[in-house]
Amino acid sequence: MSVHGEAKPVTVPDLRRMKGGTPQVWLTAYTTPVAQRLDQHCDALLVGDSLGMVLYGLPSTLAVSLDMMIAHGAAVMRGARHACVVVDLPFGTYQRSPKQAFASAARVLAETGCAAVKLEGGVEMAETIRFLTARGVPVCGHVGLMPQSVNVAGGFRATGRTEDEAAKVAADARAVAEAGAFAVVVEGTLEPVAASITRSVPIPTIGIGASAECDGQVLVIDDVLGTFNDFTPRFVKRYAELGEEIGRAAAAYAADVRARAFPQAAHVFRQARNAAPKPATFNTP
Numbered sequence: 550m551s552v553h554g555e556a557k558p559v560t561v562p563d564l565r566r567m568k569g570g571t572p573q574v575w576l577t578a579y580t581t582p583v584a585q586r587l588d589q590h591c592d593a594l595l596v597g598d599s600l601g602m603v604l605y606g607l608p609s610t611l612a613v614s615l616d617m618m619i620a621h622g623a624a625v626m627r628g629a630r631h632a633c634v635v636v637d638l639p640f641g642t643y644q645r646s647p648k649q650a651f652a653s654a655a656r657v658l659a660e661t662g663c664a665a666v667k668l669e670g671g672v673e674m675a676e677t678i679r680f681l682t683a684r685g686v687p688v689c690g691h692v693g694l695m696p697q698s699v700n701v702a703g704g705f706r707a708t709g710r711t712e713d714e715a716a717k718v719a720a721d722a723r724a725v726a727e728a729g730a731f732a733v734v735v736e737g738t739l740e741p742v743a744a745s746i747t748r749s750v751p752i753p754t755i756g757i758g759a760s761a762e763c764d765g766q767v768l769v770i771d772d773v774l775g776t777f778n779d780f781t782p783r784f785v786k787r788y789a790e791l792g793e794e795i796g797r798a799a800a801a802y803a804a805d806v807r808a809r810a811f812p813q814a815a816h817v818f819r820q821a822r823n824a825a826p827k828p829a830t831f832n833t834p
């Protein structure tokens with residue numbers, strides 16, 4: 550069976566084999582109901598540490614904990630039947646040493662049931678990626694704009710505009726691939742840089758703000774749906790305005806309650822006719 554749109558689960562080797570083929574579709578997901586909606590349309594669901602910003606209102610991803618990632622990873626796994634689920638390792642849970650990274654990744658795999666982890670970093674993380682993949686942990690790399698390094702970069706800035714920056718992103722992607730990553734997210738870089746990386750590494754490049762010259766694309770679901778409004782990066786295309794819908798629904802509910810137009814008879818528990826009085830339950834019409 551095809552890996553597109555059907556119940557057969559997409560595996561890490563499936564994603565690896567899709568290099569150079571039809572572009573891979575990745576989206577972030579953080580909850581069971583959203584994962585259920587996205588699952589059949591995606592090759593992979595990424596439980597990104599972006600959840601710190603789009604769900605928890607944090608100013609960056611730095612304060613996201615391993616327990617938060619595990620709770621949301623398990624929730625997404627309960628909603629995914631088809632897409633391959635990848636969970637981010639958050640800041641401070643893998644950079645100290647390969648052993649620390651293994652302990653964190655092992656918890657994520659065991660406690661969520663997901664297929665793989667993602668971590669940020671290039672040349673400096675190669676040893677860790679090699680350590681993890683040799684011990685049964687599939688790893689997706691993440692190079693270019695790395696949100697966990699926001700304080701070093703001085704903001705969420707695209708990279709690769711100078712020759713030095715472009716060479717660094719390319720060297721990082723190559724190091725991640727050579728270390729055994731099955732795919733690499735390339736974030737916030739120029740089209741020629743992404744194109745050259747995609748040609749030069751044997752693993753799929755998954756772009757976010759990195760042009761169509763990648764083997765696949767990923768976006769943050771709250772950006773796609775319009776439920777995150779603090780800022781909209783240039784590379785985002787919005788496919789819905791659910792934030793506005795939520796506001797409209799809340800306003801309509803508030804107006805109904807204040808006008809005593811809700812609840813109506815259909816929403817009220819009634820005594821069954823010709824029956825002895827019974828305690829009401831939530832299923833009683």
Ligand code: KIV
Pocket residue numbers: 577595596597598599600637691734736757767768769
């Ligand atoms: O945390 C995240 O959602 C990510 C994507 C932006 C790639 O890393």
